[in-house]
Amino acid sequence: QVQLVESGGGLVQAGGSLRLSCAASGRFFSVYVMGWFRQAPGKEREFVAAISWSGGSTYYADSVKGRFTISRDNNKNTVYLQMNSLKPEDTAVYYCAADRDIRTIATSESRYDYWGQGTQVTVSS
Secondary structure, X not given: OOEEEEEOOEEEEOOXXXXXXXXXXXXXXXXXXXXXXXXXXXXXXEEEXXXXXOOOOEEEOOXXXXXXXXXXXXXXXXXXXEEXXXXXXXXXXXXXXXXXXXXXXXXXXXXXXXXXXXXXXXXXX
């Protein structure tokens, strides 16, 4: 069992930056693929970024590629999402998630086994 707690959300102006953190409790954090998803009001939850268990591979949604960076520190059981050049359309609740299947990096939320409670990111224009 893994428990995930996100932090770092807030209100920022367009063009600004935020760094989200997701702290994991429980054992074997380093063997999970970790992902970030987001859900805007009235929309379905969507994939943002994911990182392999070693950190050696990453994958991004086209909408955030070049602006967001996912990373992880397995010694601290934490995964990060650095968000730069934020846009109003990035406004959403951001969730981190853990996938026990490390063979591939999944973009579908149905693949992920554990979820955090979410953190709100609001980008003003």
